[in-house]
Amino acid sequence: MTPELDDTWEPLRSAAFAAKGAAHAPYSNFRVGASLETTDGRRYVGCNIENASYPVTMCAERVALGSALVDGAAEFQRLFLCADSPDPTPPCGMCRQALAEFAPDLLIVSEGTSGARMEWLLSDLLPAMFRLQPSELDGGAG
Ligand code: THU
Numbered sequence: 001m002t003p004e005l006d007d008t009w010e011p012l013r014s015a016a017f018a019a020k021g022a023a024h025a026p027y028s029n030f031r032v033g034a035s036l037e038t039t040d041g042r043r044y045v046g047c048n049i050e051n052a053s054y055p056v057t058m059c060a061e062r063v064a065l066g067s068a069l070v071d072g073a074a075e076f077q078r079l080f081l082c083a084d085s086p087d088p089t090p091p092c093g094m095c096r097q098a099l100a101e102f103a104p105d106l107l108i109v110s111e112g113t114s115g116a117r118m119e120w121l122l123s124d125l126l127p128a129m130f131r132l133q134p135s136e137l138d139g140g141a142g
Helices: 007-020 060-070 093-100
Strands: 032-038 043-047 076-083 107-111 117-121
Touching (some): 007 107, 043 060
Antiparallel strands (some): 032 076, 107 117
16 A cells, blocks of 8 residues: 655655654664654654664654653654655564553655555554553552
């Protein structure tokens, strides 16, 4: 499936590719760029940032999310992803959960180096997201 993208995607797509160029990925050589769009049309980008201590690595999606949140943006409608793989890569499980906290119905498009694209709704990628119930948030242990 390679969905056609209308013109409104182009700024989001080019921002994701530019962000991929900033990736720090000397261990995997798998660069990822992400561009996250708010419901009022602002964009925040991220790239993966690896570390010699491998688990310290941050994914592109969560770098973009953190960048948005620190700027006061917390409502999102679309995400464009690109990575150094021929096939479009979906967001990893940890990023799905992180994004779903703010935008469970996020529309995600990913493009591979072959030019192939895939499109998903986050709610389809993470159908049973973890949430705390109000009773678990009021400080009570039981
Ligand atoms: N990576 C991301 O940036 N986003 C994902 O959703 C999956 C994985 C990065 C982490 C690591 O730097 C590299 O891709 C290989 O796992």
